[in-house]
């Protein structure tokens with residue numbers, strides 16, 4: 001299981017055009033001193049405690065201004081996930097886990113621990129099929145069943161979906177959007193399912209990561225998990241902030257949109273152009289790493305062109321091979 005190729009069906013996100021000043025965060029509501037009595041403290045729950053994944057804090061890092069990276073782990077929870085969680089806890093790093101429903105069913109306690117540790121959890125289908133090849137009813141079943149299983153284990157329904165192999169079609173995307181979920185792909189792929197070597201995973205991730213990257217890894221591989229502490233140390237030394245996918249986008253992911261990274265939005269303070277020099281020309285609006293509605297290049301309203309891409313999976317089954325696409329066309333995230 002696992003993604004073998006970068007999402008080749010993705011049109012290249014717009015190159016970071018000179019952006020105007022980033023939209024100012026909404027002003028702090030100038031609410032007068034509270035005159036209403038504070039809400040009564042909720043009585044202690046008597047049932048099972050619902051663990052809420054660490055919601056992005058209001059004062060979370062602004063990934064348009066500082067270097068952020070979202071580490072993501074797919075296909076688990078697996079035998080190495082608990083070890084990975086200990087590593088992330090020790091390093092004080094939050095990541096995003098795209099869980100497979102049947103794996104959650106097998107290890108509900110591990111899934112619960114992922115949420116308890118403050119990581120974000122996304123939906124990676126029930127049994128890791130190529131979603132565009134399924135009927136709409138089957139796609140919905142894959143996603144809904146997994147969402148319920150994750151909610152059962154953690155108390156929270158996921159709002160992010162990573163389709164297996166990064167394969168989606170307009171139909172898949174519409175179904176995901178209809179569930180009010182966002183599609184999350186990636187921009188850095190160390191091919192850890194293929195190169196079961198910690199040094200390889202380490203060097204590929206650290207060399208390809210840029211501010212705003214979403215890194216694809218698989219916690220079902222011991223070699224990947226073993227590389228994580230060094231990856232974190234390297235990126236941290238380069239002043240990266242580790243964020244969940246939702247945090248990377250400031251908590252503003254839109255239903256049905258496709259996200260591969262947020263590199264286009266990164267504009268460190270030091271290089272922010274002076275306001276007075278803003279050209280009068282219309283600048284290309286940044287898409288902030290998201291693919292706009294309607295901009296995906298598909299010809300077939302039904303099943304779609306992902307078949308063109310190489311196939312394989314994280315369990316080591318290589319696919320038929322094929323065209324390699326690049327989400328952002330800058331040489332990173334090599335896939336095959």
Ligand SMILES: [Zn+2]
Pocket residue numbers: 001002003074075124128164165314
């Ligand atoms: Zn996968």
